[in-house]
Amino acid sequence: MAQESSVKNLIFDLGGVILDLSVEHTLQAFANISGLDKSEVTKRFVTSEGFVAYEKGLIDDVGFRAFVRDTYPVQADDAALDAAWNAMLRGLPLNKLQLLLRLKEQYQSVLLSNTNNIHLEYINTRLLPPGERSLDPYFHRTYYSHRMHKRKPDAEIFEQVLHENNFQPHETLFLDDNAENIAGARKLGIQTVHVITPDLIIDYFHA
16 A cells, blocks of 8 residues: 555545546536536636535525526526536546445545535436445445535534544545645645546555
8 A cells, every 4th residue: 555554544535536527528518508608607617606505505406506597597407407517427437436345444434525416316326336326335434515514625524524433633544636625634634645637546555
């Protein structure tokens, strides 16, 4: 293993670490259904607070769709909106899922994802291997921002995970593709790996 021998616990991000992710696909899909230029779609995506509110569970699916229709604006039905929103979710590589099962036997392993209900439903029903309906079997515990009403990189979300699992920060390794999330974890003394390439966890754990 490439990590420090002191590590007993793993905290994994989902998108960009385990799940193949391409926000560009969703931005293009929103451009297609709204008629707006992609650069304008991107600007509104980055600056609008509704996306963060949805990840924190402060608005429900109905409220999120209303927000999207107002933000871009579009008249698309729910199915078309959801398809555009889910376009960024590109797949769950089997070799990563197999790696997670092996790591679960060696460490206390949890998932901590900034996500939302529409995405999670799509992952559970469309991207997992046949017969599976949850990521739960791959971890000792799973945490999703919209259910916790908290979001990375805020300290409180990391503190909750550490407390509920009796993790010591210096014995815990956090793997995430977002630099702000990595910085948030480091402030609490958590060891980190910034995942900058899609297969980094495969290489890191010599899978």
